[in-house]
Amino acid sequence: MLRLPDATLMVRLSGEWKLGRQLPHGEEFSRQIESAGTVSRITFDTQAVTGWDSSLITFLLDITEIGSEMHIPVEKDGLPAGVQRILALASAVPERKGVRREASRASFVDRVGGSAIAFWRSCLEMLAFIGEASVAFMKLAAGKAQFRPSDLLLTMQECGAQALPIVSLISFLVGVILAFIGAVQLKIFGAQIYVASLVGIGMVRFLAAVMTGIIMAGRTGASFAAQLGTMQVNEEIDALKTLGLSPMEFLVLPRMLALFLMMPLLSLYADLMGILGGLSIGVSMLGLNFMEYYSKTREAVQLNDLWVGLFSAAVFGVLVALAGCMRGMQSGRSASAVGEATTSAVVTSIVSIVVAMAVITVVCNVLNI
Numbered sequence: 001m002l003r004l005p006d007a008t009l010m011v012r013l014s015g016e017w018k019l020g021r022q023l024p025h026g027e028e029f030s031r032q033i034e035s036a037g038t039v040s041r042i043t044f045d046t047q048a049v050t051g052w053d054s055s056l057i058t059f060l061l062d063i064t065e066i067g068s069e070m071h072i073p074v075e076k077d078g079l080p081a082g083v084q085r086i087l088a089l090a091s092a093v094p095e096r097k098g099v100r101r102e103a104s105r106a107s108f109v110d111r112v113g114g115s116a117i118a119f120w121r122s123c124l125e126m127l128a129f130i131g132e133a134s135v136a137f138m139k140l141a142a143g144k145a146q147f148r149p150s151d152l153l154l155t156m157q158e159c160g161a162q163a164l165p166i167v168s169l170i171s172f173l174v175g176v177i178l179a180f181i182g183a184v185q186l187k188i189f190g191a192q193i194y195v196a197s198l199v200g201i202g203m204v205r206f207l208a209a210v211m212t213g214i215i216m217a218g219r220t221g222a223s224f225a226a227q228l229g230t231m232q233v234n235e236e237i238d239a240l241k242t243l244g245l246s247p248m249e250f251l252v253l254p255r256m257l258a259l260f261l262m263m264p265l266l267s268l269y270a271d272l273m274g275i276l277g278g279l280s281i282g283v284s285m286l287g288l289n290f291m292e293y294y295s296k297t298r299e300a301v302q303l304n305d306l307w308v309g310l311f312s313a314a315v316f317g318v319l320v321a322l323a324g325c326m327r328g329m330q331s332g333r334s335a336s337a338v339g340e341a342t343t344s345a346v347v348t349s350i351v352s353i354v355v356a357m358a359v360i361t362v363v364c365n366v367l368n369i
Helices: 026-036 054-069 081-090 108-141 149-159 161-189 192-233 236-242 247-284 290-300 303-329 335-367
Strands: 008-017 041-052
Touching: 008 054, 041 054, 054 081, 108 247, 108 303, 149 161, 149 192, 149 247, 161 192, 161 247, 192 236, 192 247, 192 290, 192 303, 192 335, 236 247, 247 290, 247 303, 303 335
Parallel strands: 008 041
Antiparallel strands: none
16 A cells, blocks of 8 residues: 555555455455554555456455445546446445344244234135135036136046056055054954955045045145146236136136046045955955955945045045145245145145044044944
8 A cells, every 4th residue: 555645545456366366355454544544535556457356346345345434435546447347336226224134033922923823814815715616616507617628627637547556556555554454453363354344444434535635635736736836927827817717717626626526436446446455465364265355345334434435535635626726826926936835735635634534534423424
């Protein structure tokens, strides 16, 4: 640095100012200014600078900030033209006051209150969506719903026939596991034949519908949320509204109707695969006869059990479609928001299935079904 007679402080820079080299810091410059006494202005001499990159810009910004704090004007005329342009861009929009807020930890009461308010808003949004879906079903019953039958058929194929492999595998293995669990205790009493009753009633009445619902929640419900969320990002839903088409009727209604129709059929198929899984264990490992197993299953499983399972599957289908479509329609307009909507759809679907299964079980018990 060179101090001129008029209290001007000239900063002479030389050599290469590039990353990786040992360069002075702004704190060192601040100490030198304080030791220099009265300074009316700061200028620069960069004729000896042979090369520079962002490290020079950082150093000059530090000097500018120090000069501003000490109320010393900083003249940039002696700097290279490129450096002057970059500094002008860097200081074009000053930082607003209050932007940097100190992180503060909310109290326990604030967190509980915020969670309660968010839960209440979520419940209101869910009720509003269910209401709109009900209105769409009423329009469908009146023959006034606007959607393409080809969309319904395509969705039925995607959530019906294309789901058979995974439903087959899971249902068969559930039947195998259920037979193993029952055989452990029934062998003690020599009552292995009742494995057929256990597997038959368990699969037909509860497990087939529940497992199929969970499979469809992870497979189809997540797909619905991702599809509608992507449409939200691409503003396709806004385009439908602009064209006068209801997204609830055009997008949500075919998906809900497809799952409502396909879930009982998938559950019926899962019943068969679960019973076959139990049969394979009963015949191969428990020493049961095929006809004995068949007769005991037919004797144990009543028609009411089948109707309860099919009704539960239809309810689960509506819940999975509602959760997937609702989270997709509520998605934000970013890739991360679509991922969050997909995750939320699966969680909401599974929780809804468990709650609905509990309610159906209690009602059946009260009605003695």
